[in-house]
Amino acid sequence: MMTDNVLEIRELSKDYGDFVLDKVSFALPRGVIMGLIGENGAGKSTTINCILNETQKSGGQVLIFGKDHIADELGIKDKLGVVFDENHFPDIFTPEEIGKFMSGIYSGWDWKTYRQHLEKFELPKDKKIKDFSKGMKVKLAFAVALSHNAELLILDEATSGLDPIIRDDVLDMLIDFVQDENHSVLVSSHITSDLEKVADYITFIHKGKLIFSHEKDELIDNYGILNCGAAIFDVLDKSEIVAYRKEDYQFKVLVKDRNKAAKQYPNAIVGPATIEEIMLFYVKGEMK
């Protein structure tokens, strides 16, 4: 049987001297949307650039569709759609001319789908890209990425500069895209609420290290925030606590198993945690 991971990253490292991406490993199963989260400078773009071999990795292994990402670069390219926050199509061209160019690059180029996307995104096919707004440029990049029968989309902060309405359109598009069970998406974003909406998996990188890569529902169902005063906080079992934040006389504590915590500390108030809160606690919280 074929591997069911479209992307496998094993101990991926990149040493920039003052920043090290440190043996990051995770796998993206076929048919899912994976959100890649982390603070500014955490290493999200470095990870994606190493996957795409835009940056040479210092160590580790990257398999795309079960094949080494460098040895099989040409075979992989056709099945990969990529969108960055800045897309540098030559801006003297029109979408129609970009289409002609892309049809020479991708063997699976599909004019009909491309024209449908241009229409859906209300992109004028004969207007020069230099006169496009930022949102229009990103939409054009999506139109290209979605028009050559790609099986894996990799998006690096592609939605960050878009207004909430276009962002919502793009998120719907990603959900549409994975309706085909052969399609998968890796999407990095600061906007954790977007990822909370669409991602099936969340991979969290902090200071160049992998903190976790889990199914989103598992995170949402299990993690929790326990609110308590100093008396309870002092007796909390250190091993159950991910991190805590002190606000006036209250302690807010991130726990990995909120049901267990609620049973163990019946006098504390325990509630669910959002992906954003989980990230905030890991990045800004203190360890007991």
Ligand SMILES: Nc1ncnc2c1ncn2[C@@H]1O[C@H](COP(=O)(O)OP(=O)(O)OP(=O)(O)O)[C@@H](O)[C@H]1O
């Ligand atoms: N070409 C480079 N040369 C040297 N250092 C680099 C290079 N590219 C990135 N870095 C460093 O790697 C670190 C991680 O950057 P990266 O862009 O991967 O983070 P990020 O998680 O994508 O952040 P952001 O959300 O701000 O885009 C930063 O400290 C950055 O300075």
